[in-house]
Amino acid sequence: xxxxxxxxxxxxxxxxxxxxxxLSLFLVYQDNAYQKSVFLSSANAVAGxxxxxxxxxxxxxKLWDENKLLQEQNRLLQKQLLALRRxxxxxxxxxxxxxxxxxxxxxxPYEFIxxxxxxNSVTRLSNYITIDKGREDGxxxxxxxxxxxxxxxxxxxxxxxxxxxxxxxxxxxKLSCRVxxxxxxxxxxxxxxxxxxxxxxxxxxxxxxxxxxxxxTSGYSxxxxxxxxxGYIAGYEKSQEEAFYSLRVKLATDFSALxxxxxxxxxxxxxxxxxxxxxxxxxx
Numbered sequence: 001x002x003x004x005x006x007x008x009x010x011x012x013x014x015x016x017x018x019x020x021x022x023l024s025l026f027l028v029y030q031d032n033a034y035q036k037s038v039f040l041s042s043a044n045a046v047a048g049x050x051x052x053x054x055x056x057x058x059x060x061x062k063l064w065d066e067n068k069l070l071q072e073q074n075r076l077l078q079k080q081l082l083a084l085r086r087x088x089x090x091x092x093x094x095x096x097x098x099x100x101x102x103x104x105x106x107x108x109p110y111e112f113i114x115x116x117x118x119x120n121s122v123t124r125l126s127n128y129i130t131i132d133k134g135r136e137d138g139x140x141x142x143x144x145x146x147x148x149x150x151x152x153x154x155x156x157x158x159x160x161x162x163x164x165x166x167x168x169x170x171x172x173x174k175l176s177c178r179v180x181x182x183x184x185x186x187x188x189x190x191x192x193x194x195x196x197x198x199x200x201x202x203x204x205x206x207x208x209x210x211x212x213x214x215x216x217t218s219g220y221s222x223x224x225x226x227x228x229x230x231g232y233i234a235g236y237e238k239s240q241e242e243a244f245y246s247l248r249v250k251l252a253t254d255f256s257a258l259x260x261x262x263x264x265x266x267x268x269x270x271x272x273x274x275x276x277x278x279x280x281x282x283x284x
Contacts (some may be wrong), residue, residue: 005228011153013052014194018155027201032127033053035104037150042061042088043046051154051161054241054259058155075098085094087090088182092239092261094179098262103167104172106140106163109266109267109268110225110262110265110266111265112140112260112262112263113133113137113138113262113263113265114133114260114261114263115130115131115133115137115145115163115260115261115262116131116133116137116259116261116265117129117130117131117132117259117261118130118131118132118162118256120255120258122169122195122255122256123194123195125171126166126170126172127167127170127171127255128156128165128166128167129145129152129164129165129167129258129261130162130163130164130165131138131145131162131163131165131261131263132161132162133161133163133263134153134158134163134185135158135159135160135161135231135233136159136160136161136184137161138265139152139158139163139263140157141157141158141165142154142155142157142223142225143155143221143263143264143265143266144223144224144228144263144264144266145165145261145262145263146224146253146261146262146264147253147258147260147261147262148232148260149188149229149252149253150228150229150231150232150251150253151217151224151228151229151231151251151252151253151255152167152168152173152253152255152258152261153165153166153167153168153170154166154173154223154248156203158211161163163219165261167255168188168190168198168230168253169190169255169256170190171189171190171191171192173189174187174188175187175188175198175219175221175230176188176217176218176220176225177215177216177218177249178205178215178216178217178218179203179208179214179215179233180213180214180215180216180227181208181209181213181231182208182209183206184203184204184206184207184248185203185218185220186200186201186202186203186209186245187200187202188200188215188230188243188249189201190202193255194248194251195255196251196254197231197234197249197250198231198249198251199228199246199247199248199252200215200246200247200249201244201246202244203244203245203246203247204243204245205244208247209233209236209245209247210233211233211234211235211236212232212233213232214229214231214235215230215231215232215233215247215249216229216230216234217227217230220274222266222268222272223264223266223269223271224264225266228254230249230251230252231249231250231251231252232249232250232252233247233248233249233250234248234249234250235247235248236248258268
C-alpha cells in the first residue's frame with residue numbers, strides 16, 4: 001500500500017494532467033452536438049467491430065461441437081442407408097416410414113463408430129492412415145473404414161486410443177467388389193500409380209457395365225456390408241485371354257482431403273469367421 005501511495009505521489013503531475021484531459025474532452029463532446037455525434041459514431045463503430053470479432057471467435061470454437069454433431073448424423077444416415085439397401089434386396093415392398101423406427105427396422109448387424117484422421121499419406125507405394133480411436137472405443141483389427149463418400153480401408157493395428165488403417169491406396173488391400181447394376185464381381189486393387197484410381201480385375205467378360213456405373217462392395221466378406229460405394233467406372237480393357245475385363249475405377253473417396261471417417265463394426269464377424277474356418281478345416 002505504501003508503494004502505491006509513493007507511486008501516486010511521484011506521478012501526481014501526470015495523473016492530474018490525465019484527469020484534466022479527460023474532463024476537457026468530456027466538456028467538449030457534452031456541449032457540442034457535432035463533436036458528440038462524431039464520438040458516438042466512432043464509439044459505435046469500435047463496439048461493432050469488437051462484437052464482430054467476438055462473434056467470429058465464438059463461432060470458431062463452436063465449430064468443433066457442430067462437426068461432432070454432423071459426424072453423428074452422418075453415422076446414423078450411413079447405417080440407415082445400408083440397412084435400407086439390404087431390406088430392398090430381400091423384400092419386394094419397403095415400409096419407408098416404419099423403416100426409420102428401431103422397433104420396425106429389420107435386423108442389421110453393423111454399427112458405425114466415428115473417428116478423426118490424425119495422420120495420412122497418399123504419395124507412397126504403401127500408404128497408411130492413423131485415426132484417433134482405438135481399443136477403448138471398441139475398435140479392433142479387420143474392421144472396415146469408410147468416409148461419407150465411399151470406402152477408405154481396413155483397420156490393421158490397434159492401441160488403446162489409436163488405430164492404423166490400411167487404405168485403398170495400398171497394394172496389400174484387396175476388396176471384393178461388383179458393378180452396382182448386376183451381381184458380377186471382381187477384385188479391387190491399387191496399382192500404385194494414381195491416388196484417385198484403382199483397378200477392378202477378373203470381371204467376367206459377359207458382365208454388363210457402362211462408363212460411369214457405380215462400383216460397390218459385394219458383401220462377400222465379414223468386413224464390409226454389401227452396397228458400400230467404392231467408385232465409378234472410368235475405363236476398361238480386356239485381359240490377354242479376353243476372358244475377363246479390368247475396369248479402371250475412379251475412387252469415390254478423396255484421400256488427400258480425408259478428415260473424418262466411420263469405422264464399421266460387424267457383430268456377426270466372429271461367428272462368420274469361425275464357421276468359415278471350420279468348413280475349411282473339414283476339407284483337410
